[in-house]
Amino acid sequence: MKLLKRNNNVLPGFGMTLGFTIFYLSVIVLIPLSALVFRTMEFTWSEFLNTVTAPRVLASYKVTFGAAMIAAVINSIFGVLVAWVLVRYRFPGRRIVDALVDLPFALPTAVAGITLATIYSPNGWVGRYLEPHGIKVAFTPLGIVLAMTFIGLPFVVRTVQPVIEEIEVELEEAAVCLGANRWQTLQRVIFPVLLPSILTGFALSFARAVGEYGSIIFIAGNMPMVSEITPLLIITKLEQFDYKGATAIACVMLLTSFTMLLVINLLQKWSRRYAE
Amino acid sequence: MSEPLSTTKKTEGRAQTEPAVVRWTLISIALIFLALFLLLPLAAVFGQAFEKGLSVYLDALKEPDTLSSIKLTLITAAVTVPLNLFFGVTAAWAIAKFSFPGKNLLVTLIDLPFSVSPVISGLIYVLIFGLQGWIGPWLQDHDIRIVFAVPGIILATIFVTFPFVARELIPLMEAQGKEEEEAALVLGATGLQTFFRVTLPNIKWGIIYGVILCNARAMGEFGAVSVVSGHIRGMTNTVPLHVEILYNEYNYTAAFAVASLLAFLALITLMVKTIAEWKVRQQLENN
Numbered sequence: 001m002k003l004l005k006r007n008n009n010v011l012p013g014f015g016m017t018l019g020f021t022i023f024y025l026s027v028i029v030l031i032p033l034s035a036l037v038f039r040t041m042e043f044t045w046s047e048f049l050n051t052v053t054a055p056r057v058l059a060s061y062k063v064t065f066g067a068a069m070i071a072a073v074i075n076s077i078f079g080v081l082v083a084w085v086l087v088r089y090r091f092p093g094r095r096i097v098d099a100l101v102d103l104p105f106a107l108p109t110a111v112a113g114i115t116l117a118t119i120y121s122p123n124g125w126v127g128r129y130l131e132p133h134g135i136k137v138a139f140t141p142l143g144i145v146l147a148m149t150f151i152g153l154p155f156v157v158r159t160v161q162p163v164i165e166e167i168e169v170e171l172e173e174a175a176v177c178l179g180a181n182r183w184q185t186l187q188r189v190i191f192p193v194l195l196p197s198i199l200t201g202f203a204l205s206f207a208r209a210v211g212e213y214g215s216i217i218f219i220a221g222n223m224p225m226v227s228e229i230t231p232l233l234i235i236t237k238l239e240q241f242d243y244k245g246a247t248a249i250a251c252v253m254l255l256t257s258f259t260m261l262l263v264i265n266l267l268q269k270w271s272r273r274y275a276e
Numbered sequence: 277m278s279e280p281l282s283t284t285k286k287t288e289g290r291a292q293t294e295p296a297v298v299r300w301t302l303i304s305i306a307l308i309f310l311a312l313f314l315l316l317p318l319a320a321v322f323g324q325a326f327e328k329g330l331s332v333y334l335d336a337l338k339e340p341d342t343l344s345s346i347k348l349t350l351i352t353a354a355v356t357v358p359l360n361l362f363f364g365v366t367a368a369w370a371i372a373k374f375s376f377p378g379k380n381l382l383v384t385l386i387d388l389p390f391s392v393s394p395v396i397s398g399l400i401y402v403l404i405f406g407l408q409g410w411i412g413p414w415l416q417d418h419d420i421r422i423v424f425a426v427p428g429i430i431l432a433t434i435f436v437t438f439p440f441v442a443r444e445l446i447p448l449m450e451a452q453g454k455e456e457e458e459a460a461l462v463l464g465a466t467g468l469q470t471f472f473r474v475t476l477p478n479i480k481w482g483i484i485y486g487v488i489l490c491n492a493r494a495m496g497e498f499g500a501v502s503v504v505s506g507h508i509r510g511m512t513n514t515v516p517l518h519v520e521i522l523y524n525e526y527n528y529t530a531a532f533a534v535a536s537l538l539a540f541l542a543l544i545t546l547m548v549k550t551i552a553e554w555k556v557r558q559q560l561e562n563n
Contacts, residue, residue: 012467017370024363032400085306099550106542108496110516111535114523115317211393214498231395250396257391
């Protein structure tokens with residue numbers, strides 16, 4: 001500890017940079033976020049419970065969390081496949097595909113929203129082929145799942161990809177030497193190593209989907225009780241000048257995000273321990 | 277450092293033990309999935325934008341409301357990105373070069389805006405500066421508008437793009453250590469000289485990476501800005517909000533024409549990001 005301290009003293013600017021960091025963090029993030037918590041405390045307990053468990057609000061949780069869960073499952077399956085293919089196989093255009101995976105991060109959500117809604121509407125590029133089979137995507141809960149899958153895709157790929165890169169071939173070779181076939185190796189050797197990162201990616205993709213707004217509202221249809229997501233409900237309450245209602249629901253969502261953040265941090269710790 | 281590197285190299289060459297049929301099936305499934313989910317939407321943006329020809333496309337972009345939304349988006353990014361860049365470098369310096377109690381908590385708190393729903397990011401500023409908010413009435417008395425005006429848009433954008441530069445620089449600067457800076461100081465350089473001549477060249481690509489992502493989000497943010505904007509046409513509409521208005525007015529070609537600007541920005545972002553990533557990786561391997 002003493003050694004560390006002496007080393008630190010050589011570089012200048014610690015007090016100033018840390019001071020500014022904490023100041024800016026407080027002004028931009030901590031104080032505004034605490035406003036939400038303080039405003040919620042103006043409620044009585046039963047008032048709060050009634051607001052956040054009203055039937056329309058409960059239905060919105062069901063739609064939001066349900067769709068986010070399905071989207072995260074789809075992303076976990078295809079995300080692992082994409083990551084595996086990108087790391088282990090060589091094919092023309094691999095680098096471009098690799099770069100393109102981040103498109104949902106880079107493409108503004110409103111653009112993604114209107115585009116997905118247009119493609120999957122009954123006369124859109126894809127929608128017109130689904131319509132005759134009775135599959136309606138746009139303006140149904142299925143559209144919400146689609147939009148959430150789109151925005152969550154990079155999370156699983158980008159958390160699993162570096163772990164696959166780090167897997168030591170010796171491990172697989174040892175399994176083969178001990179008589180395992182390829183499927184057994186994948187199942188018993190590789191999958192356990194990947195599992196923490198898959199779960200982390202799943203949680204990240206789920207968390208992002210739960211809070212997502214822009215890419216969903218255009219394709220969702222936004223029917224109360226059926227296809228209305230919680231973030232939209234917050235905005236609806238705000239537009240009706242129901243600030244208290246908006247605040248209470250937002251507080252529930254914030255608590256959910258913090259719980260997810262905690263889970264993700266624990267998962268990351270777990271996967272780091274695995275890597276060492 | 278050199279040992280783990282050589283094993284990764286080996287991985288690339290020998291690990292393919294699936295039969296070719298399985299390999300190509302997996303590649304095909306992955307590519308079809310990505311084409312359907314990523315390439316198709318991207319193509320659709322440009323397809324819809326140019327559906328009625330180039331002149332209709334250009335007319336949509338020349339419309340005064342579109343131009344004013346572009347101006348507002350540029351102003352927002354021009355304020356937001358430098359502020360968050362300055363914060364990012366400062367925070368990374370404190371966190372990566374020094375050890376102090378509570379460091380992990382600080383890093384978690386810096387990442388916080390990423391885990392908050394964009395809608396909530398806007399709402400918190402309405403709760404503070406709005407008419408029913410903490411200091412809303414006082415602002416009203418002094419005729420200062422923050423929410424439903426440009427300052428609110430900028431504040432919400434700063435919030436959602438807050439972590440980008442810092443979270444990129446912290447691990448990079450931690451990996452680079454502080455020996456080079458210490459050497460410079462021992463040789464008589466001042467603190468600022470050390471930063472500009474030693475640290476800055478080392479983190480240059482990390483900064484570019486963080487800035488390009490921060491800029492993309494600042495120009496593309498929709499949810500948070502939508503809550504605080506008030507949607508006054510020609511006044512408080514950013515480009516994404518303008519896209520929404522055009523789309524809701526069934527003016528699809530114009531909506532996609534304006535959206536194509538943002539899609540183009542996204543493509544440039546991906547390109548610069550890929551180059552920066554490659555450079556950062558290269559730099560870390562050289563260390």
